[in-house]
Amino acid sequence: MKERVEKALEKVRPMLQADGGNVELVEVTADGIVKVRLKGSCGCCPMSSMTLKMGIERIIKEDVPEIKEVIAI
Amino acid sequence: MKTIKEINEKIKKGEVVVVTAEEVIDLVQKKGAKKAAQEVDVVTCGTFGPMCSSGAYFNIGHSKPRIKVGGGGCKLNDVPCYTGFGAVDIYLGATALPDDDPRNKVYPGEFKYGGGHVIQELVSGEDVRLEATAYGTDCYPRRKIETLINIKDMNEAVLFNIRNCYQNYNVAVNLSDKPIYTYMGMLKPNLGNANYCSAGQLSPLLKDPYYRTFGIGTKIFLGGGVGYIAWHGTQHNPSVLRKDNGIPQVPAGTLAVIGDLKQMNKSWLVGTSMLGYGSTLIVGIGLPIPVLDEEVLNYAAVPDKGIYAQVVDYSVSYPNCLPGSLGEVSYDELKSGKIIVQGKEVLTGNLSSYSKAREICEELKDWIKKGNFLLSEPVSPLPQADSGYGFKMLKERPALKKEE
Numbered sequence: 001m002k003e004r005v006e007k008a009l010e011k012v013r014p015m016l017q018a019d020g021g022n023v024e025l026v027e028v029t030a031d032g033i034v035k036v037r038l039k040g041s042c043g044c045c046p047m048s049s050m051t052l053k054m055g056i057e058r059i060i061k062e063d064v065p066e067i068k069e070v071i072a073i
Numbered sequence: 074m075k076t077i078k079e080i081n082e083k084i085k086k087g088e089v090v091v092v093t094a095e096e097v098i099d100l101v102q103k104k105g106a107k108k109a110a111q112e113v114d115v116v117t118c119g120t121f122g123p124m125c126s127s128g129a130y131f132n133i134g135h136s137k138p139r140i141k142v143g144g145g146g147c148k149l150n151d152v153p154c155y156t157g158f159g160a161v162d163i164y165l166g167a168t169a170l171p172d173d174d175p176r177n178k179v180y181p182g183e184f185k186y187g188g189g190h191v192i193q194e195l196v197s198g199e200d201v202r203l204e205a206t207a208y209g210t211d212c213y214p215r216r217k218i219e220t221l222i223n224i225k226d227m228n229e230a231v232l233f234n235i236r237n238c239y240q241n242y243n244v245a246v247n248l249s250d251k252p253i254y255t256y257m258g259m260l261k262p263n264l265g266n267a268n269y270c271s272a273g274q275l276s277p278l279l280k281d282p283y284y285r286t287f288g289i290g291t292k293i294f295l296g297g298g299v300g301y302i303a304w305h306g307t308q309h310n311p312s313v314l315r316k317d318n319g320i321p322q323v324p325a326g327t328l329a330v331i332g333d334l335k336q337m338n339k340s341w342l343v344g345t346s347m348l349g350y351g352s353t354l355i356v357g358i359g360l361p362i363p364v365l366d367e368e369v370l371n372y373a374a375v376p377d378k379g380i381y382a383q384v385v386d387y388s389v390s391y392p393n394c395l396p397g398s399l400g401e402v403s404y405d406e407l408k409s410g411k412i413i414v415q416g417k418e419v420l421t422g423n424l425s426s427y428s429k430a431r432e433i434c435e436e437l438k439d440w441i442k443k444g445n446f447l448l449s450e451p452v453s454p455l456p457q458a459d460s461g462y463g464f465k466m467l468k469e470r471p472a473l474k475k476e477e
Contacts, residue, residue: 018426
């Protein structure tokens, strides 16, 4: 499952990198929680909660339906 | 000197020279404004950020039997609309929330779904649930309706944003010792971060700071489609302090914009939740600046390092309308990722996407070069910097009811 999540993240990365940010996959738990670390300008971006839920989480859930939630650590 | 009419002739012949607000900076530095003004016909500007005073009006069509929603109640996907119009005209604001949204009772408040999200779903072509109640009249007897509705079923669906495209804005910081949640995002205590909201050197009103080339009726890129400047926006405040290059040092001009929502697209109208603040709509706007002469180009070529914003405390100063700035920083400094405030290095973040603003500049440039977008002459100018027009605070007075 971790590989599929990483593959989904590859789709999001170019959008984040365009604004100087990035995302690192930290962990995918057995109960479907994805833990990520927002990096670069995403780390201090006021819109990061939106990016996380409406961008990263939406795309991961589309590609890996077993995922329940994406959280930033 | 060039006229908009002459530029349009070049667009029709496929001979127009268009550059983005980013490209023009290098061009003027290389060739000088005089030579560049002879070569370039149009500069495209863009911005993509949260703009709360946005919304859309709809005519939903008449049901059988008829219902007079006007004066009654109406919700789209549980989000209340304004109904104080004729029978089936409604207005949905970007910040409207469902009645059962907990707001910030559960701290700090998530505001997961509101008017901005409904607008994005409608523009995406998704069905939304319409619920309306009415008091019933002889000519409009129905009292209740519940139905799915799609934007293509509506007679009119018009985005009408009464304040967009702010000309410059504050840089928000927090001097208090606890986190605060604002329309400028979450601000960490003790100058933990600084948030700003502008595309800077790409932002439309910063590139023609005296509103010389646009006004009421100017055709623009709005939400991925074509729109128009309808009026100056609310809180338009042109008579503020400006730098020698004409750029306001504080929030100044604004635009009211209008356009057919049916031809816009979801990439450029994004419903958004601001943690601890509310729901809103991120709007993409692009403005073509006709290069009428060297002066127009000189203004359009001002880079981030020539555009300044004020650092404002949002823990005490802003909420209490206390004047004062903690300092002035350029967009060049803001975009570097850190600024110095009161001797402390503070990380910066932008609510507005520079990369999306750049995409808007490119998209509008493409439309113009392909001959799909002619420039329009403004019908009337916006209130200018020397007009005396300005922003007023509310003066509260005793509101005693008249004795009967």
